[in-house]
Amino acid sequence: MSICENCGKQNLNDTVYCERCGIKLKTKSPKRLVLVFLFIAIVAVLVLIGIKFIPTKNVDPNPGPSTNRSEVLSKILTSKKIRVAMEYDAAPMNYVETDGTRKGFDFEMAQAIARNLGINNVEVVESEYSKLPDLIEKDNADIIMGGYVADASLTGIDWSDGYLDFGLCLITHKSSAIKRIQDLKGKKLLIYKDPAAVSWVKDNIPGVGELLQSEETGWMKACDNDQVDAIIYDYPFAIKEIEAFPNLRIRQLNLNNSTYQIGIPKGNRDLLEKINSALSQIKETNLYADLVKKYLKSDKVLTDKIPNQTKTYVVKSGDTLASIAKSQLGDSSLWSKIWEFNKSRLANPNLIFTGDTIILP
DSSP, X not given: OEEOTTTXXXXXXXXXXXXXXXXXOOOOOHHHHXXXXXXXXXXXXXXXXXXXXXXXXXXXXXXXXXXXXXXXXXXXXXXXXXXXXXXXXBTTTBXXXXXXXXXXXXXXXXXXXXXXXXXXXXXXXXXXXXGHHHXXXXXXXXXXXXXXXXXXXXXXXXXXXXXXXXXXXXXXXXXXXXXXXXXXXXXXXXXXXXXXXXXXXXXXXXXXXXXXXXXXXXXXXXXXXXXXXXXXXXXXXXXXXXXXXXXXXXXXOOSSOEEEEEEEETTOHHHHHHHHHHHHHHTTSHHHHHHHHHHHOOSOBOOOOOOTTOOEEEOOTTOOHHXXXXXXXXXXXXXXXXXXXXXXTOSSTTOOOTTOEEEOO
């Protein structure tokens, strides 16, 4: 509002003459207008400077796939498909036959898990063993089934309960005098290049000679050619690789107790619970025992003769360790006692066949 200095009348800002007395109203001086505009300009500059120096997060101009995968189960159930990361050409766990048929213990277990979740589509995503966790991180797979034992260094992955118990085994030439790991003192030993395996050997085989490590598949040939005295390797993979070498034998079973587990993107508790529930149910079925027999049987195991005066039982068709414990010991829950007595003869509690001789407690 503009106030007339003559009569005090309040006039509109755009009024030139007083609406009451007609005297020309005074306007704001140019100098005052300049100061006003200067003040506005200074405020604007200060605001811009202030905005410029507000801390901001670094933004990747080319962001990769999100690793925050907390809704994997929902995606699996919606798509009716589970993507399983597996090592390629890894018999007996995952492999493709010449006619294109996919087979393997892991593959058929993945199918059983999928059915338990109410879906039928299993998509196998293959890569090198060491790169399987990357498939999870980059959302190219939903779970890992590739001969993995829980690895705490893989911080983006949670691990299921075990789906296959196994142990390391000792492999030698069939004519070798080495029968037990105690015979490896001063000998040349080859193992898979893995910190856990190295640690186990150092803790359990004192006095071993030269310790070689390899990630290559030529170690069976090295043992066959007497370049090394013995090999220690995971039983499930050893039984397939040893088939091409008729002079090699598995001399000692279950050197340790280990289990393969399924890797799941961290933060998916609902999926972890579903997977564990599925494993618990599947392992109680005949399907599971049949898969173990189908894929993990080996005729390369060379076992010692059973000492005289030892109480034994000859396996009949349809027998399990639990049924043998029930008939021979009076309690099926005592199957684990029988298992402990036969770890040097059986690679897995399910690997018993008609005609096998079992040692009883």
